[in-house]
Amino acid sequence: MRSSSYISIYFDDEVPMLQAVKKLLDSKEKITDVLSPFPVHGLDEALSIKRSRIPIGGFIFGALGAILAFGFQAWVFTVSYPLIIGGKPFFSIPTFIPITFEMTVLFAGLSMVAAFLIKSRLKPDISFKPVDERITDDRFVILVDTADKESTLNRVKSLLSGIHTLEIR
């Protein structure tokens, strides 16, 4: 998985994991990564990861979707193919709103997924062999960077003795 050597600490719950992260950082251990099955509140702050810029992209693309959808409908119903529907005027905003709304959501959603995939370099044929299958399922794992595996292992074990861990290796 990674070329440098590391220790992995396994948890089955987010709360001890978060405690362990704070404890490790307090004693100046270097955390390479934390793997979790779902977003854990407060983890980003604890690891001082910068806030993602994906929502900004989502907003911009959402606005673009809204403009495109509204503009397209306005153009179709007034210039390209004006039809009288239910005796309404050609340019009637209420009819455009549901589609504008849907397109906003679609553009924002898809653009955020795309931005995420591009940013984290995920593509269909990527090959990946996890050290332990459980980390792709329901386990919380902290990876600690180390130069000397033996001594770090002992340090981490004594540090986390009060916290419920499944396995440290």
Next chain:
Amino acid sequence: MDEQFDFKKKYRNILLILMTGGILVSLAVILISKPGASRIWANVLLNNQYFIGLSLGAAFFLAVHRVAQSGWHTLLQRLPDAMTTFLPVAFILMLLIYFGIHNLYSWTDKNLSDKVIEGKRAWLNIPFFFARLVFYFAGWIILTRMIRKNSNTLMTSSDLKYHNRKILFSGLFLVFYGITVSASSWDWIMSLDAHWYSTLFGWYVLIGMFVTSLAFITLLIWLLKRLGYLKYIRPDHIHDMAILIFAFSIFWTYQWFAQYELIWYGHLPEETSYYITRLHHFKIIFFINLGINFSVPFFGLITINSKRQIGWVAIIAAIVLMGHWIDYWLMIMPATAGDKAGIGVLEVCMTLFYASLFIFIVLRSLSTGPLVIKNDPYIEESLNYES
């Protein structure tokens, strides 16, 4: 943890002065400019509905969170609990409607030769109207009282049974409220236009109530923090309140639009009459309503930083509170006062009277116990909450 809100004489006097000032100026306006009986009664109904909505929305907020066994709201649960103590007063104020019922509801006229209203007589008649009114209030008052009682018992006792009972009563309240809020909104607001009907109306009113209460709870947090209380309420809690205001403002707009568009598209005369009176005679207020209640919370609270600053969220909450007052105004006034409807000194002073009465009751109820129910099983989760 044991801090208690001190309802100082100074605050009480300010509120009492505002209350008497509001009612005196309103009476003066009524005597001098003679706005017409229907406008006066419409004001009473409007403010009743608005402040009942604040109480019920607060009860709904608590009930939903308790049934879902949420932890984060535990620290601030005394605030919505205090807001529900207004309901008995609201009951008395609502009974006042009896004296003005002929000025408000056209269906109360016995000599009406109107086929549509004749067909609705089984539901729309005065004895049944008041029987329902008593039934709604009985259920609301009893259930919110039971919830509050069990919740307050947890201040002294740490028996888990009170906590479970609170959840049980919250569930019962949700069921009762879900039905009665629809029915009461048909009774009190929709029957003002006795010909008109909208199947979405109850839901629309419910969401409006919920948004106003969220805004009011936020303002109450802001006020108490300014006075030096609630130190443990952190930006994380404010963040969640702001998320709720943001989300339910959008949902309110969704409801508004769903109701409007179907009627606009269907173009049936008995349905469009509602929007024609409002859109053609009160065009500016109509669009202000939509603008304030959607755009302000949407653009004001869209970024994460804006959601975490209590001062800013309080400003948005205050605007939303005003916006939903205008929303109720649009539902009630054009149907009753007609061409005489307007937003003038009378409306402002009546609302001032009701608002200071409401705040007085809420703060008095808050001052009766500690601000935190320290034996609540979720208190630790709420203290360490990170959003």
